[in-house]
Amino acid sequence: MTNFYDQLTPFFHLxxxxxxxxxxxxxxxxxxLIKTEWSSSKKILDVSCGIGTxxxxxxxxxxxxTASDLxxxxxxxxxxxxxxxxxEVSFSVCDMRKAHVYHGSGFDVVVSGDNSLPHLLTDEDILLALNQMTACLAEGGGCVISVRDYEREERGRNLLKPYGIRMANGNRYLLFQVWDFEGEHYDYTFFVVEENLATREVRTHAMRSKYYAISTGKLSELMLEAGLQNVRRLDGIFFQPVLIGTRGA
Ligand SMILES: C[S@@+](CC[C@H](N)C(=O)[O-])C[C@H]1O[C@@H](n2cnc3c(N)ncnc32)[C@H](O)[C@@H]1O
Structure with missing residues (x-):
């Protein structure tokens, strides 16, 4: 998985x-969202920041x-x-399953954006990460998680997920994923086809990883199990559903 994102890093913005x-x-x-839910927040921890979106x-x-990623x-x-x-952002490398051990507590809000948690492939691992994220929070602090809405995704094999065509640095890039489901998990290959428009040379980059197509309902249950309160799903405020919860006093 680390290898997948290490390889994808130069193309991630595309x-x-x-x-x-x-x-x-x-x-x-x-x-x-933060101002509405936890109005006096100042200190934020992003536990799966990637290139920093x-x-x-x-x-x-x-x-x-403060932000970290594997x-x-x-x-x-x-x-x-x-x-x-x-x-200014304080960036470092950390597995979100060790977020509290590494970052300590006292954060007003902990964020994990763009479908990062489903990279953890079991409920146990997701709960471990959620427990660590909750422990990073000050009392009354908020947890914000954005994920794909897997209940709306087709299941099967050879599923094509196009991202589109991008132009950058004299190159044309075609980006798409291919998904193969097995039960609640799927293997996917992220293809980046890079065409140099001057020389017409074409290179294909293929990166492989796996996801757990966890539903937002199941993820909400795990958030409650991790001790978060007032857990809710919010739609229409971000490009993905957002799950939020608050650490009690
Ligand atoms: C789809 S990317 C999203 C990155 C970032 N939030 C963004 O939107 O640009 C998923 C990220 O989760 C990270 N990730 C996966 N498993 C992780 C783990 N156990 N601990 C920390 N980060 C992890 C990956 O390295 C990757 O950067």
Whole structure:
């Protein structure tokens, strides 16, 4: 899995039509949610920040952001992306299943954005991560998780998930995934076809990983089991469903 994101890191921004605009938009959307639910929040921890989409966006909104990820390459790039935008985020490498051991507690909000938790393939592992995320929170602090809505996804094999065509640095990129389900899990290959428009040379990058297609209902149950209260699913405020919960006093 680490290898998957290490390989995907140079192309990750191409997942979005305009990554820069998404960083700003996601920062604004998450900030609006945080202000509504946990209004005096200042300190945020992102436990699966990747190249920094939510972490940089939130720092741009004025929060003090600490962020980590399992992928060393993603963290290297996140540091560069923050630096060239003059944004301060404390980035480091950490497995979210050890978030509390590594980061300690006292955070107002803990975030895991864009379907990162389902990379953990069992309920036990997801619960372990949720327990650690909850322990990172100050009393009354909030947990924000965004995930794919797997109840709306078709099951089967050879499922094609197109992302589209992007132009960058004189290259044309075609991005798509192919999914193969087995029970509640699926293997997927992320294809990035890179065409140099000057030389017409074509390179195909194929990266493989696995996901647990956990439902938001099951994930909500695990959040409650981890000690979070007032767990709710919010739709229409972000590009994916958002699950939130609050650490009790
Ligand atoms: C789809 S990406 C989302 C990254 C980021 N939140 C964003 O939206 O740009 C999923 C991320 O989860 C990270 N990840 C997967 N398992 C992890 C774990 N056990 N601990 C920390 N990060 C993990 C991956 O390295 C990857 O960066």
């Amino acid at each position: 997942v979005y039509k305009d990554w820069n605009a998404s960083v700003h938009r996601q920062g604004e959307q998450l900030s609006a 939510q972490a940089i966006g939130l720092a741009m909104q004025g929060y003090s952001v 992928s060393e390459k993603a963290i290297e790039r996140a540091k560069q992306e923050a630096h060239c935008r003059n944004v």
